[in-house]
Amino acid sequence: MIESYLTVRQSGAKEIVIxxxxxxxxxMPVENEMEATAFIEDMKKGxxxxxHNCSAYMIGERDEIQKQSDDGEPSGTAGKPILEVIRNQGLKNVAIVVTRYFGGIMLGAGGLIRAYTDGAVAAIEAGERVNRxxxxxxxxxxxxxxxxKVENELRNHEIRVGETFFTDKVTIVCxxxxxxxxAFKSWIVDMTQGQSVISEGEQLYYIEGE
Known part of the structure; x- marks a missing residue:
């Protein structure tokens, strides 16, 4: 698992007029291709x-899955610019749909690329870019x-803490x-003078700074 990655905090939407x-x-933040395609279908139904409902998504630690759709716009003017925004902002596990309601004025290929780029940027702003x-x-x-002592030291060192279990002894999920x-395990051993039992649990992602 990678140490960190940029994504969006939540689903969001923002409208621009061109x-x-x-x-x-x-x-929408997504964990797999099934979630991405379901999100796109939901947007199309809504x-x-x-x-047009043009879309793109990028998923995986090494960006293994990258898909895009122009949904009827001229080839390369919609899905590709959306995907490029995701890539250029360094995001992972993100799906974007840019919906267009035609206003009667043709934009041309260059205008469409700029419009779908701006629509993707607006979407990311609405979802809020975060580091996990x-x-x-x-x-x-x-x-x-x-x-x-342990609780006090954890608090002073601003260590994230989960649940605490109370039985004949106390188990703190750090x-x-x-x-x-x-380094943390060594620090705990030294701090408790070797009078602690340490084991590992899951690896989990959390938003930086929270």
Missing amino acids: KKSRFIGHV HWNAT VLHQQILVEVDYTWLG LPRNSEAE
Whole structure:
């Protein structure tokens, strides 16, 4: 798994008007191609009376899946510019649909490329660009006598913390960045003077700064 990647926080939509044509950029974070195609179909159904619903998506750690559609616009004037916006902004796991309601004025190939580019940029602005960082779950088990010190140190070092389980001992689910996981485990061992039991859980992505 990669250490971090840029994507959008949420689904969003934003409209722009160019020479009386309405362009509505829609964006959605997606984890796989099935989610991307379902999103595109939903947008097409929701805007069934639009002139065009052009789309593109990019998925995978190495951008393995890249698809685009001009949906009836001249070849290369819609889907490709949308895909280029995703690529140029360095985003992963994102699907975009730009819906067009024709306003009666022809834009020409260059005008269409600019319009669909602007529509894709507007969509990303609506979805909010974020950085998702890989974290490693580290389960720290200690006696109750260590709880106050461990919690205080975690708070002082601004370590992300998940659940805490209370049985005969206390288990705190800590979530340091994956790149810092080994150093974190050593730090816990030193801090608790070797009186902790450490195990690893899942690897999860979280939005940077939250």
